[in-house]
């Protein structure tokens with residue numbers, strides 16, 4: 001089955017292919033006006049029925065959650081018209097791309113916001129190839145209806161000039177949590193955290209959406225995205241294993257077979273699953289309460305029927321997984337300069353939000369890190385907090401060079417999940433001048449100080 005057939009019959013996620021090409025030659029024949037093609041993104045309130053009679057009022061893209069799947073061709077410029085039909089200024093961040101600060105989508109970097117009931121046009125050249133995504137980069141500051149608590153997220157897949165992937169069917173799955181409320185879940189000195197009442201895969205609770213339909217001996221490419229505002233997730237498909245071939249859209253040096261995939265906020269995983277165990281299965285969260293909240297999807301083989309089966313995987317774990325298993329085993333070259341970054345928490349004490357510091361200072365008081373073009377930099381993290389932090393660097397791809405004291409090389413990412421009371425290091429080449437944001441992707445952490453800008457000198 002080719003992708004067009006799949007999209008026709010699956011109905012999993014709305015896809016926008018026509019203007020920007022796809023890997024299918026048949027689709028290309030229907031695109032005589034590719035050169036003039038524009039994309040339109042409409043930010044507007046949407047009533048999302050995530051389950052029977054369960055309606056979430058949120059804000060989404062083009063009337064859906066997730067937004068349309070954009071398919072870009074690497075290196076082929078695109079124009080995106082963004083219309084904001086809400087009462088607040090909004091931004092659209094193109095997560096994982098090497099594009100100018102003026103269009104990257106964060107006001108801190110200098111991208112102009114889309115005014116309430118206003119319009120802006122962005123033009124950029126999509127790169128690098130891989131599973132990217134787009135999402136709002138506004139702040140919530142405790143408003144649990146805004147920013148990444150809303151439905152403003154979608155896949156932006158950048159097709160390479162030639163696709164190396166060998167698969168029969170592609171399935172994009174985005175994770176989200178809904179109905180957030182403030183809760184006190186930690187020790188007495190800990191501030192507000194977030195509890196949720198429902199969760200979805202592709203905007204539908206378990207049983208409410210179309211099943212994933214597969215045939216025996218198919219190879220399925222899962223593109224997985226954690227678009228939650230605040231929670232990391234672990235996903236499993238009993239009876240099957242995931243061959244993890246890419247992380248954050250970048251091919252991994254050592255693909256690994258795993259039973260459970262771990263995704264911190266903002267992370268993506270490309271995994272091939274060999275469909276060789278006919279039946280009706282449940283793909284979903286390895287946490288029982290999260291699956292009960294809706295984070296699951298039925299996987300249905302052709303000519304099979306009955307109840308979906310769940311088998312609890314062993315060794316689910318509490319922290320991030322071991323990234324070193326995906327690396328080369330080599331040691332990365334020494335950087336030209338290392339920035340030491342120590343993270344700490346200022347406790348909110350049950351009546352306020354926790355605040356977060358990098359080397360003792362919070363955004364926006366913290367000074368910018370200065371980069372020189374062409375040099376290789378290391379950010380050496382010391383997470384002196386009891387929380388896991390998904391750290392994201394804009395506009396650059398980094399190499400993970402140390403995790404928990406273990407040196408590593410070859411794994412290219414744009415988000416790294418740093419464990420509690422642990423260390424990690426990332427290296428990157430300063431090759432994309434302009435203001436660049438570094439921040440924790442956990443919404444409450446970025447809202448309350450966990451951000452820093454990097455700037456190029458000269």
Ligand SMILES: [Cu+2]
Pocket residue numbers: 387388389390440441442445446450
């Ligand atoms: Cu954090």
